[in-house]
Amino acid sequence: MSGDAEVSEAAFTMTDGNLISNNGDLIYVTNTHADINLTNVTIKNLDSEGRLLAVLRNECQPWVGDCRSQWR
Numbered sequence: 001m002s003g004d005a006e007v008s009e010a011a012f013t014m015t016d017g018n019l020i021s022n023n024g025d026l027i028y029v030t031n032t033h034a035d036i037n038l039t040n041v042t043i044k045n046l047d048s049e050g051r052l053l054a055v056l057r058n059e060c061q062p063w064v065g066d067c068r069s070q071w072r
Helices: none
Strands: 008-021 027-030 032-045 053-056
Touching: 027 032
Parallel strands: 008 032, 027 053
Antiparallel strands: none
């Protein structure tokens, strides 16, 4: 969820089911206010490098540089 150049708001709601990450962070939030609601959801992270939730400042966006080690 990203507000790109401007701060914005985003929402993600999921009820029942499976949320699976094969590659990368499962939920990535930057430059926005995000409401994330999961109810009766099974979460599977199949990427040992991926995070469940990444909330990062602009300087840590992948296209700017790798800040992963700062925010684990």
